[in-house]
Amino acid sequence: MTVTRIMSNYFNRNGFGLGIFLLVAVVFWVVILIVLPQISMLDFSFRHHLPPPEMGGPKDTYTLEHYKYLVLGAPGADTSYNVVDLTVFARTLLAAFFVTILDLILCYPLAYYLGQSRGGGMTRILVLLLIIPYWINEILRAFAFRIIFGDSGVINEVMLAMGLISDPIDFIRANVALYAGLGYAYILLMIFPIYNVIESLDRNQIEAARDMGAPWWRIHWRVVIPYAKPGISSGCTMVFMLSAGALAAPQILGGPSSLWFTQIIYQWFNTGGNWPRGAAFAIVLLVTCIVIVLSLMRLFKVRIGDIGK
Amino acid sequence: MKAENFLLKFILIAYLVVFFGYLLGPLIVMSITAFNSPAFPKMAPWECLTFEWFDVLARDQRILSGIQNSVIVGIGTVFLSVIMGLAGALVLTQIWPKLRATYYTIVIAPILIPGVVLGISTLVFWDRINIMLGFSSGSFLHNGIFLTILGQSTFIASYCMLVFIARLQRFDTGLTEAALDLGATNVQAFRKILLPFMKPAIGSAAVLAFLASFENYNTTTFTFGKFPTLTIELAQKVRYGINPSISSLAFIIIVLTVVGALVHEIYRRRQQLALANGAPVAAVTGGFQLPKFFRGNPAAVILVLMALGGFSTIWFAQVYNPTECKVDVREQKRLIQGERIKAIRQKQLEQQQQKLLKGPDVFGGSKTQPPAAAGDVPQSPGKGAFGNVFDPGNLDKTAPQATPEKPVQSPGKGAFGNVFDPKNLDKASPQGN
Numbered sequence: 001m002t003v004t005r006i007m008s009n010y011f012n013r014n015g016f017g018l019g020i021f022l023l024v025a026v027v028f029w030v031v032i033l034i035v036l037p038q039i040s041m042l043d044f045s046f047r048h049h050l051p052p053p054e055m056g057g058p059k060d061t062y063t064l065e066h067y068k069y070l071v072l073g074a075p076g077a078d079t080s081y082n083v084v085d086l087t088v089f090a091r092t093l094l095a096a097f098f099v100t101i102l103d104l105i106l107c108y109p110l111a112y113y114l115g116q117s118r119g120g121g122m123t124r125i126l127v128l129l130l131i132i133p134y135w136i137n138e139i140l141r142a143f144a145f146r147i148i149f150g151d152s153g154v155i156n157e158v159m160l161a162m163g164l165i166s167d168p169i170d171f172i173r174a175n176v177a178l179y180a181g182l183g184y185a186y187i188l189l190m191i192f193p194i195y196n197v198i199e200s201l202d203r204n205q206i207e208a209a210r211d212m213g214a215p216w217w218r219i220h221w222r223v224v225i226p227y228a229k230p231g232i233s234s235g236c237t238m239v240f241m242l243s244a245g246a247l248a249a250p251q252i253l254g255g256p257s258s259l260w261f262t263q264i265i266y267q268w269f270n271t272g273g274n275w276p277r278g279a280a281f282a283i284v285l286l287v288t289c290i291v292i293v294l295s296l297m298r299l300f301k302v303r304i305g306d307i308g309k
Numbered sequence: 310m311k312a313e314n315f316l317l318k319f320i321l322i323a324y325l326v327v328f329f330g331y332l333l334g335p336l337i338v339m340s341i342t343a344f345n346s347p348a349f350p351k352m353a354p355w356e357c358l359t360f361e362w363f364d365v366l367a368r369d370q371r372i373l374s375g376i377q378n379s380v381i382v383g384i385g386t387v388f389l390s391v392i393m394g395l396a397g398a399l400v401l402t403q404i405w406p407k408l409r410a411t412y413y414t415i416v417i418a419p420i421l422i423p424g425v426v427l428g429i430s431t432l433v434f435w436d437r438i439n440i441m442l443g444f445s446s447g448s449f450l451h452n453g454i455f456l457t458i459l460g461q462s463t464f465i466a467s468y469c470m471l472v473f474i475a476r477l478q479r480f481d482t483g484l485t486e487a488a489l490d491l492g493a494t495n496v497q498a499f500r501k502i503l504l505p506f507m508k509p510a511i512g513s514a515a516v517l518a519f520l521a522s523f524e525n526y527n528t529t530t531f532t533f534g535k536f537p538t539l540t541i542e543l544a545q546k547v548r549y550g551i552n553p554s555i556s557s558l559a560f561i562i563i564v565l566t567v568v569g570a571l572v573h574e575i576y577r578r579r580q581q582l583a584l585a586n587g588a589p590v591a592a593v594t595g596g597f598q599l600p601k602f603f604r605g606n607p608a609a610v611i612l613v614l615m616a617l618g619g620f621s622t623i624w625f626a627q628v629y630n631p632t633e634c635k636v637d638v639r640e641q642k643r644l645i646q647g648e649r650i651k652a653i654r655q656k657q658l659e660q661q662q663q664k665l666l667k668g669p670d671v672f673g674g675s676k677t678q679p680p681a682a683a684g685d686v687p688q689s690p691g692k693g694a695f696g697n698v699f700d701p702g703n704l705d706k707t708a709p710q711a712t713p714e715k716p717v718q719s720p721g722k723g724a725f726g727n728v729f730d731p732k733n734l735d736k737a738s739p740q741g742n
Contacts, residue, residue, distance in 0.1 A: 006405055015495025025396035030415055033393075033463040037430035038422075044433045110328055113321065126325075128570050133332050135566040137524045139543040140559040144335035146547070147342055147556070154338055184331065237421065245423020248526040252547050262425045262527075269429065269531060279433060282426045289423070 045280035066280035092261040096244035115198030149177035190235035197231030343556035375542035385458035386522040394469025419464035424527025431460035453534025469514040476510035
């Protein structure tokens with residue numbers, strides 16, 4: 001009953017043609033582009049790795065093989081757990097976490113400064129300068145870091161010339177380049193949510209706190225940060241998810257000995273040719289990231305509706 | 310108090326410098342490498358000013374076809390995601406309140422889902438649809454452009470939707486109601502009232518969508534099939550050997566971005582001025598008066614300066630010829646290389662003498678080798694020099710010492726393995742400078 005009433009209300013409001021058009025567009029997006037592919041990938045990750053003719057045949061049954069592989073490793077391996085892949089997975093998450101914290105520390109002061117300054121020409125130019133790097137291709141940004149941190153990169157050349165070091169330091173192997181590049185790639189997604197929130201903070205609140213004799217760190221701790229929490233958490237969420245799921249920067253800037261979990265997924269899809277296993281790994285990455293983000297949000301009491309504001 | 314203020318200001322400025330240095334420094338360094346002559350992009354040491362990398366770029370067929378594919382994909386993505394984003398935003402305003410939170414979570418999720426996952430799920434899903442429908446593997450469902458557009462639109466539509474939601478929040482629904490009361494049909498009200506109101510948002514969503522599509526890598530890398538976009542081509546180039554033509558491409562993109570941003574800024578400035586309706590800008594500036602267009606508009610000034618700089622650079626590029634400088638540098642390099650080779654030969658000679666003294670003991674011989682190998686390190690930075698000491702191929706490398714004159718005579722060819730490979734020498738020589 002209610003459904004028909006809602007539908008008739010909807011069509012009354014939009015008219016038939018427009019109503020159908022909106023519905024078709026939204027259903028196409030939500031069902032065909034978002035939900036079904038994810039479900040299909042989930043289903044696919046429980047399948048055996050079969051050549052195309054055998055798909056749908058008697059051998060095409062559900063299996064936990066690929067998830068087992070991630071945890072336990074190949075059957076008959078020396079170790080009882082899949083140490084290689086699990087280590088990469090843990091390191092990816094840790095590194096993403098680290099990058100998020102780095103970005104937060106870097107961005108918060110600037111976001112506060114921009115949000116509280118009175119929107120003069122200076123602020124506008126700073127915002128413009130902030131946006132410009134974001135339009136540059138992700139690959140090119142990673143490439144720039146490779147030029148800077150490479151063996152004969154700017155930093156090494158300068159330090160060699162100044163006599164600080166005698167041999168070039170291998171920043172790529174030490175993953176310095178990777179962290180710098182990842183932090184760089186997503187820094188704007190941290191700064192703008194925080195900036196937007198702080199911009200709407202009433203300056204009188206800060207003045208009041210100052211008049212009451214609060215030192216600056218207490219003003220931030222008790223007034224600004226609680227107010228900016230939605231912005232901070234949405235920035236952190238985006239940076240964490242995107243850097244855990246980054247592929248370009250690790251491929252270009254990652255050291256020879258350090259893999260990113262997405263690279264393993266990529267390998268299963270391209271060189272490994274085992275799609276179900278790649279899908280299973282992707283599911284694990286996705287679910288873990290979501291769980292981490294949701295639990296952090298619960299911890300800091302932020303709702304998902306605040307994201308993207 | 311005053312001293313503290315001063316200190317605070319100092320810290321603030323230092324912080325701003327560091328932050329924007331981090332943000333813009335890489336781009337500046339990359340732009341500079343586009344004009345330096347070494348084949349490996351680097352800023353220091355500066356060798357010769359050159360424009361040849363732009364030529365290399367313009368002749369690169371793969372980059373050009375990549376740009377073409379990117380534009381096709383970009384247009385498709387803009388079209389699809391603006392429509393879906395607009396529909397999504399409109400539905401959000403009307404949806405049953407109990408469903409709203411769920412709906413919002415679903416349509417916002419693609420922003421948070423890693424791009425890799427989106428690419429994989431698109432690929433897997435359409436592959437299965439293809440099998441289910443019984444099409445051959447060459448059908449349009451496997452077409453790289455088709456898949457890429459769908460995969461990218463999945464999350465770009467969410468960006469667009471956010472833009473539309475922000476605009477819709479300021480929409481006065483009373484306007485539509487008034488139009489309907491006055492006898493307009495729903496479609497008319499939509500076309501005449503809502504769409505014009507949404508127009509600026511549609512414009513910015515389209516630009517956003519195109520740029521996001523143009524620079525997407527994570528999703529596209531799984532779906533592109535036989536149609537690599539520019540980003541894919543770039544990634545492959547960067548991963549398998551880099552040269553400054555990529556820097557020159559980056560330089561072009563940076564310049565375009567800056568120009569775009571400035572034009573946008575000018576446009577906004579003028580709108581604001583128009584809003585302020587003859588605010589006494591001139592009275593404030595006083596003294597020296599710029600032409601009207603530039604007044605209180607630093608962005609326009611910068612833009613004009615940049616255009617002048619651009620034209621003069623192009624003119625200069627036509628006139629300027631870096632060959633002479635390059636010959637000089639090559640000559641210098643050859644001298645340094647000669648000295649380097651001499652030094653190495655000296656070392657090897659000493660080492661051989663030591664070997665002779667110690668007799669043909671294999672283990673003893675290899676123990677004395679490491680110091681010489683350490684001398685080799687800067688020459689072959691990509692290889693573990695110590696690892697090579699003990700492998701039999703090492704003999705091949707030491708062989709050229711018997712006929713040491715040749716590599717100097719034909720520096721263009723790496724006749725004797727890695728040691729005399731001209732690339733190695735190129736890489737090594739700056740350390741000699």
